[in-house]
Amino acid sequence: MFPKNQIGKAAMLLVLSGEGEEQDRLLKVLDESGFTVALGRVGTMDSQKIVAAVETAAKKNGIISSERYREEHALYHAIMEALLGVGRGVVSFGAQLRTVGLRFSIVRGRPYASPDEGEWIAVAFYGTIGAPVKGWEHEALGIGINHM
Amino acid sequence: MFPKNQIGKAAMLLVLSGEGEEQDRLLKVLDESGFTVALGRVGTMDSQKIVAAVETAAKKNGIISSERYREEHALYHAIMEALLGVGRGVVSFGAQLRTVGLRFSIVRGRPYASPDEGEWIAVAFYGTIGAPVKGWEHEALGIGINHM
Amino acid sequence: MFPKNQIGKAAMLLVLSGEGEEQDRLLKVLDESGFTVALGRVGTMDSQKIVAAVETAAKKNGIISSERYREEHALYHAIMEALLGVGRGVVSFGAQLRTVGLRFSIVRGRPYASPDEGEWIAVAFYGTIGAPVKGWEHEALGIGINHM
Amino acid sequence: MFPKNQIGKAAMLLVLSGEGEEQDRLLKVLDESGFTVALGRVGTMDSQKIVAAVETAAKKNGIISSERYREEHALYHAIMEALLGVGRGVVSFGAQLRTVGLRFSIVRGRPYASPDEGEWIAVAFYGTIGAPVKGWEHEALGIGINHM
Amino acid sequence: MFPKNQIGKAAMLLVLSGEGEEQDRLLKVLDESGFTVALGRVGTMDSQKIVAAVETAAKKNGIISSERYREEHALYHAIMEALLGVGRGVVSFGAQLRTVGLRFSIVRGRPYASPDEGEWIAVAFYGTIGAPVKGWEHEALGIGINHM
Amino acid sequence: MFPKNQIGKAAMLLVLSGEGEEQDRLLKVLDESGFTVALGRVGTMDSQKIVAAVETAAKKNGIISSERYREEHALYHAIMEALLGVGRGVVSFGAQLRTVGLRFSIVRGRPYASPDEGEWIAVAFYGTIGAPVKGWEHEALGIGINHM
Ligand SMILES: [Mg+2]
Ligand SMILES: [Mg+2]
Ligand SMILES: [Mg+2]
Ligand SMILES: [Mg+2]
Ligand SMILES: [Mg+2]
Ligand SMILES: [Mg+2]
Numbered sequence: 001m002f003p004k005n006q007i008g009k010a011a012m013l014l015v016l017s018g019e020g021e022e023q024d025r026l027l028k029v030l031d032e033s034g035f036t037v038a039l040g041r042v043g044t045m046d047s048q049k050i051v052a053a054v055e056t057a058a059k060k061n062g063i064i065s066s067e068r069y070r071e072e073h074a075l076y077h078a079i080m081e082a083l084l085g086v087g088r089g090v091v092s093f094g095a096q097l098r099t100v101g102l103r104f105s106i107v108r109g110r111p112y113a114s115p116d117e118g119e120w121i122a123v124a125f126y127g128t129i130g131a132p133v134k135g136w137e138h139e140a141l142g143i144g145i146n147h148m
Numbered sequence: 149m150f151p152k153n154q155i156g157k158a159a160m161l162l163v164l165s166g167e168g169e170e171q172d173r174l175l176k177v178l179d180e181s182g183f184t185v186a187l188g189r190v191g192t193m194d195s196q197k198i199v200a201a202v203e204t205a206a207k208k209n210g211i212i213s214s215e216r217y218r219e220e221h222a223l224y225h226a227i228m229e230a231l232l233g234v235g236r237g238v239v240s241f242g243a244q245l246r247t248v249g250l251r252f253s254i255v256r257g258r259p260y261a262s263p264d265e266g267e268w269i270a271v272a273f274y275g276t277i278g279a280p281v282k283g284w285e286h287e288a289l290g291i292g293i294n295h296m
Numbered sequence: 297m298f299p300k301n302q303i304g305k306a307a308m309l310l311v312l313s314g315e316g317e318e319q320d321r322l323l324k325v326l327d328e329s330g331f332t333v334a335l336g337r338v339g340t341m342d343s344q345k346i347v348a349a350v351e352t353a354a355k356k357n358g359i360i361s362s363e364r365y366r367e368e369h370a371l372y373h374a375i376m377e378a379l380l381g382v383g384r385g386v387v388s389f390g391a392q393l394r395t396v397g398l399r400f401s402i403v404r405g406r407p408y409a410s411p412d413e414g415e416w417i418a419v420a421f422y423g424t425i426g427a428p429v430k431g432w433e434h435e436a437l438g439i440g441i442n443h444m
Numbered sequence: 445m446f447p448k449n450q451i452g453k454a455a456m457l458l459v460l461s462g463e464g465e466e467q468d469r470l471l472k473v474l475d476e477s478g479f480t481v482a483l484g485r486v487g488t489m490d491s492q493k494i495v496a497a498v499e500t501a502a503k504k505n506g507i508i509s510s511e512r513y514r515e516e517h518a519l520y521h522a523i524m525e526a527l528l529g530v531g532r533g534v535v536s537f538g539a540q541l542r543t544v545g546l547r548f549s550i551v552r553g554r555p556y557a558s559p560d561e562g563e564w565i566a567v568a569f570y571g572t573i574g575a576p577v578k579g580w581e582h583e584a585l586g587i588g589i590n591h592m
Numbered sequence: 593m594f595p596k597n598q599i600g601k602a603a604m605l606l607v608l609s610g611e612g613e614e615q616d617r618l619l620k621v622l623d624e625s626g627f628t629v630a631l632g633r634v635g636t637m638d639s640q641k642i643v644a645a646v647e648t649a650a651k652k653n654g655i656i657s658s659e660r661y662r663e664e665h666a667l668y669h670a671i672m673e674a675l676l677g678v679g680r681g682v683v684s685f686g687a688q689l690r691t692v693g694l695r696f697s698i699v700r701g702r703p704y705a706s707p708d709e710g711e712w713i714a715v716a717f718y719g720t721i722g723a724p725v726k727g728w729e730h731e732a733l734g735i736g737i738n739h740m
Numbered sequence: 741m742f743p744k745n746q747i748g749k750a751a752m753l754l755v756l757s758g759e760g761e762e763q764d765r766l767l768k769v770l771d772e773s774g775f776t777v778a779l780g781r782v783g784t785m786d787s788q789k790i791v792a793a794v795e796t797a798a799k800k801n802g803i804i805s806s807e808r809y810r811e812e813h814a815l816y817h818a819i820m821e822a823l824l825g826v827g828r829g830v831v832s833f834g835a836q837l838r839t840v841g842l843r844f845s846i847v848r849g850r851p852y853a854s855p856d857e858g859e860w861i862a863v864a865f866y867g868t869i870g871a872p873v874k875g876w877e878h879e880a881l882g883i884g885i886n887h888m
Contacts (some may be wrong), residue, residue: 008287009164009274016157016164051541055575069580070413070443076575077373080540085233085290089681092539095832096820097791111286117366120286126157131795131816136809138259138268138293139156142233145286147366147443199689203723217728218857218887224723225817228688237533240687243388244376245347265810279351279372284365295810295887304583305460305570312453312460381529381586385829391684392672393643407582416582422453427647427668432661434555434564434589435452438529441582495837499871513876514709514739520871521669524836536835561662591662591739600879601756601866608749608756677825677882703878712878718749730851730860730885731748734825737878 007035007111008143011124014039014105015141035109038063043101045094045132047083054079054104054123063108063121071148075106078123078144085142086125093129100140102127108148119148155183155259156291159272162187162253163289183257186211191249193242193280195231198250202227202271206254211269219296223254226271226292233290234273241277248288250275256296267296303331303407304439307420310335310401311437331405334359339397341390341428343379346398350375350419354402359417367444371402374419374440381438382421389425396436398423404444415444451479451555452587455568458483458549459585479553482507487545489538489576491527494546498523498567502550507565515592519550522567522588529586530569537573544584546571552592563592599627599703600735603716606631606697607733627701630655635693637686637724639675642694646671646715650698655713663740667698670715670736677734678717685721692732694719700740711740747775747851748883751864754779754845755881775849778803783841785834785872787823794819794844794863803848803861811888815846818863818884825882826865833869840880842867848888859888 010030014037017023030037038061042053055075058064064071083091086100093100102125111120123144130137158178162185165171178185186209190201203223206212212219231239234248241248250273259268271292278285306326310333313319326333334357338349351371354360360367379387382396389396398421407416419440426433454474458481461467474481482505486497499519502508508515527535530544537544546569555564567588574581602622606629609615622629630653634645647667650656656663675683678692685692694717703712715736722729750770754777757763770777778801782793795815798804804811823831826840833840842865851860863884870877 005276006287008289012160012164012274012289016160047539048541055541068410068412069408069574069577070416072575072577072580073443073582081236084236088229088232088290088292089237090831091534092536092832095539095787095835097788097795112365114364116364120366122287126160128153130809131812133809133812136812138813139154139270139291140293141156141160141289141291142236143287143289144236145288147369195687196689203689216854216856217722217725217852218860220723220725220728221730221887238387239682240388240684243343243391243687245344245351260809262808264808268810278365279368281365281368284368286369295813301572302583304585308456308460308570308585312456377532380532384525384528384586384588385533386683388684391639391687393640393647418583422456424449426661427664429661429664432664434665435450435566435587436589437452437456437585437587438532439583439585440532441584491835492837499837512706512708513704513870513873514712516871516873516876517739517878535830536832539835556661558660560660564662591665597868598879600881604752604756604881608752673828676828680821680824680882680884681829714879718752720745731746731862731883732885733748733752733881733883734828735879735881736828737880 004113005111007107007109007120007122008145010035011105011107011122012126012141012143015103015124015126018103030107033109035107036063038106040104041102042104045099047092050083050102051079054106058106063106074121074146074148075123078121078146081144082123082125082142086129086140097132098129099132100127100129121146121148152261153259155255155257155268155270156293158183159253159255159270160274160289160291163251163272163274166251178255181257183255184211186254188252189250190252193247195240198231199227202252202254211254211256222269222294222296223271226269226294229292230271230273230290234277234288245280246277247280248275248277269294269296300409301407303403303405303416303418304441306331307401307403307418308422308437308439311399311420311422314399326403329405331403332359334402336400337398338400339395341395343388346379347375350400350402359402359404370417370442370444371419374417374442377440378419378421378438382425382436393428394425395428396423396425417442417444448557449555451551451553451564451566452589454479455549455551455566456570456585456587459547459568459570462547474551477553479551480507482550484548485546486548489543491536494527495523498548498550507550507552518565518590518592519567522565522590525588526567526569526586530573530584541576542573543576544571544573565590565592596705597703599699599701599712599714600737602627603697603699603714604718604733604735607695607716607718610695622699625701627699628655630698632696633694634696637691639684642675643671646696646698655698655700666713666738666740667715670713670738673736674715674717674734678721678732689724690721691724692719692721713738713740744853745851747847747849747860747862748885750775751845751847751862752866752881752883755843755864755866758843770847773849775847776803778846780844781842782844785839787832790823790842791819794846798846803846814861814886814888815863818861818886821884822863822865822882826869826880837872838869839872840867840869861886861888
């Protein structure tokens with residue numbers, strides 16, 4: 001079973017591990033613990049493309065319903081909080097002449113022991129931010145967590 | 149050897165893994181790859197205590213020199229960037245009636261293949277942020293990366 | 297019946313109207329439409345006291361459960377968003393040598409036509425912000441809206 | 445007569461009430477109390493279009509002079525402060541993949557009892573912010589107040 | 593005569609030059625051009641003390657009236673804008689474990705050629721920001737400009 | 741010799757003085773004290789063009805190496821901090837319908853008495869920010885300082 005109250009850690013480990021055995025093992029544990037997961041990648045100078053990429057992945061993989069605004073709202077604010085970590089206080093990149101290359105994960109489930117706490121969602125980003133010159137970049141990451 | 153350009157991932161994995169075998173193994177790999185590391189914990193509503201805790205740990209463990217402002221300056225901005233991830237855009241907590249409980253790591257070394265890129269530093273936080281009521285909290289994390 | 301998708305307008309009108317007939321009439325309509333409401337006042341230079349005042353009022357009046365963190369989390373972020381309106385981008389006041397005198401309202405219910413959209417919460421502030429000199433102030437307000 | 449020191453409340457009530465009897469009655473009271481008013485609407489993902497719409501309405505309706513930068517400066521900062529309420533800390537929307545639909549009002553006059561306090565201006569926004577999908581939105585509002 | 597539209601440059605040169613001949617010469621030119629000036633110093637970790645120091649200096653030296661809120665309001669926002677330069681986006685210092693030592697100037701007058709543009713005010717800060725260790729600091733500065 | 745720990749003052753005086761004798765005299769002193777300097781101008785609504793203009797000037801004039809990311813990283817954060825002064829908390833301009841016209845300077849050298857403190861860089865901006873109408877603008881400035 002996945003330890004309680006670690007939905008953010010799970011989301012971050014998924015993007016840190018990258019594709020491979022470790023990620024597969026983590027995906028299996030999360031699945032067995034009742035969490036649903038979507039993974040993706042996005043590279044851009046345009047922050048709205050990051051939002052769109054995560055929302056599309058969440059809907060395609062059935063993490064959030066395409067029929068309910070409340071689920072989109074929960075996801076949206078989780079994305080914004082995660083992007084504030086990536087941009088360290090800003091959520092735009094092109095205006096600062098920065099380009100980002102990010103892996104992202106979305107994890108939905110019940111992280112708290114009490115069933116009354118219901119479902120929550122975590123969004124994690126990990127990748128690089130830097131000048132529009134290959135290799136002129138350093139790592140950046142962030143998570144956002146919200147109740148569904 | 150630790151993979152190149154992953155000083156931030158290393159710092160984040162150290163705080164995510166917590167004390168135990170996995171952390172020990174990671175510490176060993178980082179040591180063999182020439183990185184120096186300090187670890188610590190801090191729980192507070194007062195953001196300046198977080199800054200102080202990380203700076204003290206960095207000096208005590210010889211990660212930065214106590215004699216050179218430039219090293220403190222590099223560390224300071226890395227801490228600020230990591231805290232912006234924790235606070236998702238703000239670096240104060242008590243003014244928002246939030247309390248944080250954080251593990252932190254500081255990693256210093258040469259993450260780039262080219263020796264000209266010199267030394268860099270990464271600071272990572274992982275823990276919880278929430279109301280001043282036990283268990284009423286969710287996870288938060290952040291990293292900051294700077295050239296030394 | 298209270299018009300759909302106007303929970304924020306309702307919350308703002310409650311604090312704008314102040315005590316009296318107009319507020320009473322609005323409270324009656326909201327009650328008949330299934331919304332629960334709490335009202336209060338707070339004057340301070342210390343933003344954490346504003347958070348505490350709203351949370352206390354919400355629990356005392358049964359707007360949120362004292363047993364579920366997810367409800368506190370929903371309310372907390374609604375308060376933060378409303379305070380960003382009051383402070384126009386900052387959520388601290390004393391550090392800027394400003395004092396605030398605010399009426400607040402909390403409204404919980406189902407603002408959307410579709411039952412799937414479930415419950416939402418709105419927090420509204422209206423009052424004054426200014427120098428610590430009587431009358432040297434202008435009005436300030438804000439709302440925050442969140443899904444429960 | 446309109447009560448003193450409530451120019452912000454007046455501006456907010458104008459956008460909350462929408463077109464109709466209540467707005468007409470309020471406009472009449474403001475006019476009799478010596479306040480000048482302009483109203484408008486704007487829907488966009490592009491925050492600079494909001495600024496342009498309000499400035500154009502203010503000039504067309506003679507709220508500010510087209511000949512004096514100081515009046516544009518006073519209005520501009522009032523708009524920025526009101527937008528910080530709408531965006532809850534940010535003044536851009538498209539970069540966050542959000543679209544806004546806003547009514548706005550501009551009110552100019554003498555809100556303070558003392559004639560020495562001179563003229564002030566209030567800008568209010570009320571409307572919705574949300575995903576670029578019809579109905580996937582919640583309310584947002586803000587006011588900005590400045591001396592002329 | 594002091595060149596037109598350079599009230600901010602004047603304020604900044606006053607704090608950069610420090611006490612001495614150059615400052616005296618600049619003060620004389622400003623006085624002859626109809627500008628009023630106040631100078632001061634403040635060292636603190638507490639941003640509200642900076643606001644108080646500038647406001648007190650402005651009133652004591654007759655730069656703003658102690659009887660009119662509108663003048664305090666104009667000065668206050670100029671101070672806030674100047675502090676955003678000093679703090680590079682934040683206006684608090686102690687919460688970030690930073691201490692500042694600042695000279696400040698306040699300049700009031702008519703910077704524009706057209707008499708209709710009326711009076712404006714500029715606030716400038718220049719000094720150091722750094723760790724609470726002597727010499728561990730670098731320079732910081734900022735200006736804020738507002739219409740009176 | 742240029743006084744110690746005044747690299748920011750030097751950078752600011754260069755942009756305040758404009759072309760002419762005073763700037764030439766200052767450039768000579770800085771050159772004799774071992775500082776390297778680049779100067780430029782940029783007018784735009786687009787903040788990324790400002791970043792690009794400063795980075796290009798820095799590389800063309802040999803202030804930073806085109807071969808080392810760490811030097812670009814140091815310069816980049818200095819630019820961002822200086823722009824936060826210009827924008828008083830934001831680093832975008834067009835989204836707020838503002839246009840800027842700026843002179844900039846970049847100064848690199850050893851501002852501290854101790855040789856261990858090594859090289860630092862300062863970026864300064866001075867110019868105007870305002871509506872896209874000629875003359876409807878006021879001054880703005882900022883500096884950013886970083887270790888190399
Ligand atoms: Mg939260
Ligand atoms: Mg960086
Ligand atoms: Mg929302
Ligand atoms: Mg104000
Ligand atoms: Mg301005
Ligand atoms: Mg610094």
